[in-house]
Amino acid sequence: MKILAVEKLTMMNMVGNRRDVDEVLKDVILFEDIEVVDAYTEIDNFRFTIDVTEEHLQEIVGFSAVCSGAHSIESRDFTDKLKLINEIFEDVMTFDKELLRGPIELDKVVSSVYTIYSAVHKRYEMLKLYKKDLAEIEKSIQAYQYFQGLEIPMEEINNLSHFEYYLGKLSKENVQRLKANYANVTAIVVHVGSQENDEVYVVITPKDMKTETERLLRSLNFAAIDGIKKEFKATPVEIIRWLEGKKEDFTDKIRKYEKQIETLKEQYAREGNFAYNVFLLYEKINEIKKEMAFTKDKFYFSGWVPVKEKKTVKTMLSKYEDLIVIFSDERPNSGGGSGGDGTKPPTKLKNNWLYKPFESIVKMYGMPSYQELDPTPFLSLSYLILFGLMFGDLGQGAVIFLAGFAINKKFEGFGSILSRMGLSSMAFGLFYGSLFGFEHIIPALGFRPFEAINTTLIFSILVGVVLITIGYFYGMINRYKGKDYYELWLGGHGLVGFLLYASMLLVALSLFTGNSALPQTMLFLLIGLSVLILFFEPQIKSKIWKIHRKREETEEEKGGAERFFDVFEVLLSIVTNTLSFIRVGAFALNHVGLFIAFETLAHMVQNAGGSFLILFIGNVFIIGLEGLIVGIQVLRLEYYELFSKYFSGGGIEFKPILINNQGGKK
Template sequence: MITKMKFITITGPRDDIDRMVDTYLSDYEIHLENALTELYGTSTLHPYISSNPYTEYMERIDQLLVYFDKERKHAEETSAKPTKEAIRQFIESTEKNIGSYQQKDVELKAVLEKKQESLELIAPFVNLDYPIEKIVQMDKIRFRFGRFTHINYEKFKKYVYDMSPSIFVECSKDEEYTYGVYFTPVQYLQRVDALYISMNWETIFIPDEYNGTPKEAVQTLQKEIKTINEQIQETQAAIRGMLEPYAPALYGAKKRLEVLSHNFNIRKYAALTRDEFVQKETRYLLRGWMSTKDAQRFFEETQADPNVEVIVEDDDTPHGGGTPPTKIRNFALFRPYELFIKMYGVPNYREFDPTWLVALTYSLLFGAMFGDVGQGALLALGGFWLYRKKKADLGGIIALAGVFSVVFGFLYGSVFGFEHLIEPLWLHPMSEMTQLPFIGSLNTVFVAAVVFGIFLILTTLVLNIVSGIKTHHTAEVLFDRNGVAGLLFYGTLILALVLFMTGSRLPAAIILAVLLGVPLLMMALQEPIVARLEHKRLEGSEGPVMFAVQAFFEIFEILLSYFSNTISFVRVGAFAVSHAAMMQVVLMLSGAAEGGDTNWVIVVLGNLFVIGLEGLVVGIQVLRLEFYEIFSHFYKGDGRPFVNNVRYETKARN
């Protein structure tokens, strides 16, 4: 169902907006509109621009919380709401207590970073068995540390190395590069550099801070890094011990800062207004939608506050912010099906919310197409677990669909594909046939599926008429193919077919012609009739001949759409039969159909295969029926969803 909305305007002194949001508005759900956009053209309005003062404190408190485990939970729910000033003093006091240790931690991390950079530089050359300081001190020989890509190294060895007056020492390789160092006499340095660079040699500059061979330098650095890490751990342990008594307060302050920062960002929806001839102070202006219940409660709560003025408007007034956003609220059983509604489009505020209809029809159609007691029970249990543990709406849909599969499993007498364990309460889908006049013998499930489809189409036509009356779309209610004309034509046609099939007497030909022909002409001539009634000129008219051709194809398209929509429900029976047929194949492969020894491995695997494959296909086919054969008759889905801009939910941070 769609929640009734009220449009409200909130105003007060400019500097009081944070207190108002924190004290009152943060406890409500409200869809804020941009006040500047809503009141465009008012010369006294200005945007509310200011920097967020809580960003700095959030960064500083994050630097304190880094000493605790990320999984730690200390932000217990509390009614305390410390001010920004109180939080600032708390942070500064805490920083002062651990200042010297924190500074030591920063310095140690800086030293550690330099040591790690040095290690990363020298590590690729660990196989060079010669002291680095001696390489650096050579007078007549020059050297270059660096690397080739593997491809360029192979080209270098093949085309360049033999013509280069140098010695290349390969040191190590990784997934992309070959590392090494080359030596050359001083007089050939420029030529050798050019040759190596031509093969995309990348020089790595090694500082002269290393002693011994690269392997010895790496070992020394690793020891130093280990020592520094131990010192960092000791320092952080000391800091953590000092912060431990304040941990709940720190996490509470972080949570409070998040709320205050979130509330501060409400200013982007506000406008500032000031008129020197009317008022001497600058005031903020917030406008948005609340549920009728919340709007009344919010209005009453702020009545005693002289700095908060709330105006509650009716949702139909011209100043009411246009069409209200749509806030859907349904019973917990139907709520998962809002997923499908949002996939198609949120209902317009003045439209019918089809969630409950989708929940019932989707589950019913799924059960009819996938009727099996055992497989349905597995779907129900799996969907329920998915919905409870993972909070997935799709799990709730699968669970309810599985329940209806169990129901139809009893109607069909099918348990994991075995149709002899229980007697069907209705029929076996593959064997039960019905004799129809003119058509002959037809599967009963097919007939039942089409009859149910006709019932759904008639129901949706009625729903569309009711919705059109509510929205005052008189022309559509009367002349549209999904309105009164469509209901009269389709209903008469179905009634005539039922009378014919049952052998009853049909109405007189003239009556049938009128009941079928007049609505059909009303639908085909909808545009000119509406234009004449509204005293408007019909646009795009190209003469009587073209108009007649257009009307003919319009009638043909209407007839075709009714026929295709009705016949489309045959797939319900087709999948019920195919499900039974697939399970018969599984039982045949397992040997159970012949009454001999049953291979239960094949039975289990076959059932799992059918549940996975056919369950997915049936789910998609039912959704197609919902979107094309049901929604197309009454549902537009052109609304805008309700977005809660203010209320800060804990789950938004997780």
């Protein structure tokens, strides 16, 4: 059962000398498997405990004088300078935690940051300024090109007494709207060119009609073209010639500064990258300090640590003088791997390479609580089995596998799941004897769905029965681990619910086969008894566990009608959950039938090339669309028919401290 359990965690409390806090936190961060908890809150709620001994007297007395680290501040000047360096050195800055493992002389790092800043910031600011001016020049050149036909100075046009003009563009759709409303236009509209998919116009309107014209242009989504400047007074051709000269001058200056900055980047690449990594580390240290508590001389830290890592953590921190490290599961009456005092631990899933990618599917539904079994292994295997049964094809499965492998670097989780789905499809393709839809190229190791329709449908229901049964046992184990004994024994998804389910299955089996594993009288008696227990469960609970008074305080007693519908819902879900799995067989048949349709079309085409094209398109369609639909249907079976039996969720994901926000606690 250990393989199905979530990772056991323990609360770690630390008290140390304030002068060591940065080095201790550096080790904690680089360990990458500790989740921070607000130490001040732990102390305030009397959960931060250390052994009461003379040796720890000063630390215990310090509890009365602690203050939160929430107001920890950092040097904005240093931060701003390093952010500018990061902006400049963007292509050479990389996170490498190995650079941080050795001793860090912060004074030297700060000095190197100021040195690099002094060398590059003026050049970089000038480079940005010239680039901004160059962009404005290019806008102006483009704008004045639409006026090249004018031989009069722009000063005269800009100083018109009774007219206003606008340069802008309209989409082709809005051009048609404009043409349809020419009679209502209070302006002269002149087409002067095109820009990508839009048409460029100059609109000239009397100043008295300016408001109406602007309202019309807004309704047409008229996009103004920037670049016309009042200070440019010559003719458009002369303005463009002057701007082209400025553009060339600015381009030369930009190249000069870029070359200087590239030289400086090469010179300071190593120091800059180290400073960048140190900045990320201390940025994270400052974040953690906000969740710590401090006195004048001491710091107090709390965090969740995997139980299996305790020895490693102790060894790592043993180099610090007077550092007290206490784990909650080492205290008397601690309650094992939990906080030992009612604190709810987060959930850390532990799965091998086969199951790991499917954790994302579990998390979409909810995070398992700390006491629950990890549903990922069961979900992984059942998902692959169901997908393979519904989409069994050796060739198409190989395509899905290769697609998953191809996208795995960019979409690691999804690509890994897709490749596993492809392997499952290939395995069941061998079982069905199917290769790219063709049923008679390779032999079937099992049966061919279209030649054994009843077998296919019955087999799919049997698979559903097995999976639902495992789900019931999963749920009962979870209720036992969570000490929910009432639901374990009397609940609809507990022992009584399973007995009802098993009895109804045996009755259905005897009706179809004529044979019964148990006498039908006994089966009907079990069904009746289970229904009565479910109906009278509140009364039975109050009698057995003697908690009727507590129940009245926490929830209102259900009436007879409501209990009737609860029992009816349990009976209905037993039937519908089981019959839902018939879709597994239905999709297996649909998979074959869909290809037969494309194969028939291919035979109708009296051309080898055309037939091949139709079969190719058919396979692409089946892999893409049907593969997607089958994947969604399997997910539906997992969530609605299986998870409802055993998975309650409600857990909090374990988020270790990671630098550079590598998926951990930010």
